[in-house]
Amino acid sequence: MEAVLVVKNLTKVFTLGSLFSRIRLTAVDHISFTMKKAEIFTLAGESGCGKTTTARMILGFESPTEGEILYRGQSLKNQKDRWSWFREVQAVFQNPFETFNPLRKVEEYFFETVYNYRIATQKKEAEDWIDEKLQAVGLSLEEIRGKYPAEFSGGQLQRASIARALLTNPSLLVADEPVSMVDASLRMSIVNLFRKLCDAFAVSVLYITHDLATAYYVSDRIAVMFRGNIVEMGKVEEVLGNPRHPYTRLLLESIPEPDPAKKRKGKVVLFEESEEYLRRGCRFALRCREAEDICREEVPEEVEVNGVLVRCHRYRKT
């Protein structure tokens, strides 16, 4: 299979504090993954695990401290022409009401994108193109014409923002928490849309979320991030069906299941973010129920077990 996106040893270090008491916080720590064509790849983890920073680097909003992002073998760094990058890599953001300026009509964004990317030069041509993309997400140009963002429901507006991203015929969509602000009753329509785009138009989707249930439902592969590291990565059925890393298990146990018969077990312990970021050894060791001495001293290596990459001392190379 052809790789659409290759992320190699991607690292981002933020410096915190004043001039005299600097703290270096590694928000993303040497992560590597590959996305194939027409694949939905999930980046999951709790807030502050570095998943949004990763997305921002892929979109070029943030420059990596170290490492490379290759799109079809081309690096973003060497890309003189950012337009051609954005033509292929488009973003869908968390809150559709913040994506669009409330004082501008939604259709203006569509025409602007079409003209800026020189997809069409004639009005009629542009309208046909926009209508085609809106049809793909279950809307039409007639429905959005003349309307301001406030006149849409959250689900409709999020679908419009996906249609806007599709205008340049991208091969990769980066969706950062695209359903967390959408009503529960309409959430599945967005998730189903990603599947449809992936199957029908061979678009790859980088789906960033903390909602493991929709991740399981829609994605092909998943990477679970914890404090800047990918701790487990592989096929979604394998990672979530048979979790190996204690953190993945903690995440799965934390999900309130929509089944009153299954009540929760045990309690969780929370730590402040920076405390865990600055630890040596495995960053999860503080909370891990199975931590051994080695976990507090050494950073675990990535090990492959049944096609799943795990970063935990319990799975050592033999």
Next chain:
Amino acid sequence: MLPEYILRTETLEAFYVLDIFGEKRIIKAVNRVSLRVRENEVYGIAGESGCGKTTLLRALFAAVEPPLRIFGGQVFYRIGNEEVDVFSLPPERKRKLRFEYIAYIPQGSMSVFNPVKTIRTTFLDVLESHVRGRAREELLATAREHLEKLGLPSRVLNAYPHQLSGGMRQRIAIALATLLEPRIILADEPTTALDVVAQRAVLDLLEEVQKRLRNTVILVTHDMGIHATVTQRMAIMYAGKIVEEGRTEDIFSSPLHPYTQYLIRSLPRIGDKTPRESVPGAPPSLVQPPPGCAFHPRCPHVSDRCQKEEPELLLAGNDHYVACFLKGG
């Protein structure tokens, strides 16, 4: 005789009155809602955003300020052995009831605390306005003891809100609301801005508090998973009305209203990749709700009657109420 319900509303109507360029608009956020909540239970209210859940909570808390106005109905609290109509109470008595009898945990832990005051000041403010004739030191000791009982570090009292994580702030908001051991706690989306692990810690704390005080928690959230794990009874709200109410197990195992059926069927579960559908159509406008049953434009079983008449919330099973003509209405 002791009344059965600790909190009860009778055909409560709370509308927003907006004046837009001289044109009056009425938003019917809570429309003829009759709610019955028992002592020592966690009662859930579910529904999509803009269905009136938060407005209902504000009316229950008697925190009604313009543009929100009460157009009809009553809210009763059971205080001691008698029922009291809250809206008829003098403001001083209402103020006294807050925190001591009924507490409100508002939405969004970010904005609950004053950003320029330490958590200690906020705790002292609450204690000093409700507990008379005690020294500051004593009050502080009470606050510290309360936090420790809930398993929270008492050093957070010295912190400013921005120094704490969202999950910690939300748990402190719960601690603050329960400081005076109220009989009723109203919690509005207490976990929405949090990720799964922090969310679970907050729910654990809320459950712990409820078990210790044996009081009533009314929990508003759109997340059906939380309702399934925490609540004993729940109501489904749609366009300002309650369309179904019952024991949580019954709602999940045999939902009666077509809207509830959609909500529960569309929930993704780990280990199951079968296709799931959203509710068709878009949520209704509360300015001009559809005539008849508000759900009829999205309902697959719609009939002529649904478009003209409004179904009443009627008993349809053991402690299970539904407002739908299909089930008798």
